[in-house]
Amino acid sequence: MELRVGTLNLASGRDGGGRSVDAAGLRAALADVDADVLAVQEVDVGQPRSHGVDQPAEVAAALGASDWRFAAAVTGTPDPFRSWTPVDPPVLRASWETLTGPHYGIALVSRLPVRRWSVLPLGAGRAKLPLQAPDPRTGETRWWWFPDEPRLAIAAELEHATVVSTHLSFAPHTALRQLTRLRRWCARLPGPVVLAGDLNLVGPVPARVFGAPRLVSEPSYPAPGPRVQFDHLLGRVAASRPEVRRLTIGDHRLVTVSVHPG
Template sequence: MRIGTLNIASGRSAIGPVLAPGELRAAVAGLDVDVLAVQEVDADQPRSARTDQAAVLAAGLTAPHWRAAATLVGTPDPFRSWSPAVPALRGPDDAANGPVYGIALFSRLAVREWSVLGLGSGRARLPVKGPDPRTGGLRWWWVPDEPRIAVAARLDAVTVVATHLSFAPPTAVRQLRRLRRWMAALPGPVVLAGDLNLPGSLPARLLGATALVRTPSFPAAEPRLQLDHLLAVGAGLRGHDGAATVLPVGDHRALTVTVLPS
C-alpha cells in the first residue's frame, strides 16, 4: 500500500495563481498512491473560483472513497471573516456547504469506517505574509490561530489518520498529544499523515512513532525543513521507497511511501 501527504495551499501553483479545476486534477494525476492526506483544501471559496477541490482531487487521483472535513466556515484572511466549523465529514454524495476550508483524505481502497476529531485552536496570533487587498502587495499580518481537525479511515490492513496542525509549536504539540490518545483507541496499525508544522524527528519522538520517510519537504522549490510526515504509530509497519515529489500545486513537496509489514 502506498500512502502520501500533500499540502495544496488552496490549489495555488508554485508561482502563485490558483489552478483551474482541470489543472488541479492534472497536477495530482501522476501521483500513484492508494491513500492520500491533503491539507488546505477549499470548497466554494471565491478565491479558488468556488471549486470543490476535494471532488476535483478525487477525480485526478481516481480515488472513489474520500471524506473532507472543514475546519472553518468563511474565507481565511487576516480580518477573521470566518468562524470555526463543527467537526463533521463530507463525502462524494454531499454538496459543499461553503465557503469552507480544511483537509481531506482519499482512498482507492475500500474504507470500512470513517471518523473525525476536532483538535481546537490556540490563543496566539501568528505572523503570516499575504496579499493586502487594498494595495495588492505582500505584507505581514497578525492572524488568529485556525481550528484544526483529524480524519481517520479504517482500511482492511491499516488505519490512516490525516491532519494539519497549528502553526504555533506549543499548540501543535498539544494537538499531537490529543491525537496520540485518540489513535490509541483506533484499530491498528495506524499511519499518521499530514502537515504537522513540527520539524524533523520531533513528531515521531513525541508519539513514540516510526518515521516512514525522512526528508525535507518545505518549501517545495528548495526544501530545508521536514514539516510533512508519514508516521507509523505502534508496531507492525515499515516504510519502503519513500519519496518527496515536486508537483505543480502547493508550496510543500508531496511525501509518499510504500508501507509494508515489519
C-alpha cells in the same frame, strides 16, 4: 499487502506564482501522483480565491479515489482571516454530499474501500502568524496576521490498516499538545495506524511525541528548496520506496511511502 500512503499541503491549489489553479489545472498537477490513500491539507471548497473549485472532489478524481472525506475547519470567506467561523461540532462531508457556501479544511482520499470514517476536533491556539499570502477575495498577495484555525484529524479504517490525516497548529507548543491528543485517539483505532499530514513540527520531534518511527526522513518545506520537514508519515509498519517530490502546486512537497501492514 502494499499500501501507498502520502501527504500534501495543497495550499488552496496555488502555483509557483501564488495563484490558485482551476479544476483542470488541479487535476493536471496531480495526474501522476501514485497514492492509495492521500492526506491533503489547506483544502478549499467554493472559495473565491480558488475559482470556487470543489478541491477535495477534484483531488479524488485526479487520483481515481473511490471514496473521500472532507472536514471543514472554517466556514465562510473571512476578511482578512480575522473572523474565522469554526465548524462546531466538526462534520465529515462524504464524497456524495454537497456543501453550501465556501469552506476550508482538510481531506483524506482513498482508492481502497474504507470500513469506517471518523473525525477528531483538536482545537486552536491563540497565536497569530504574520504571513504573506493571497487575499481570500481577490487572490492578490499581501501580508496578513493569521489567527490559528481550528485543527482536525480524519481517520479512514481500511482492511489492513488505519490512515489518519491531520494539519496541526503553526504554534509549536499547541501542535505538541494536539499531537499528544492524537496519539491517545489513534491508540483506540484499529492498527497498525499511519499518521499522515503537515504537523508543523520539524525533524524527529513528531515521531518521539507520537511514539512511532518516521517512514520518510527528508526536508519537505518550502517546496522550491526544502530546509525542514513539516510533512510526516509516522507508523509502526514496514516501509519502502520513500519519496519527496515537488509538484506544480502547493508550497510543500508531496511526501509518499509504501507501507506493508502485514
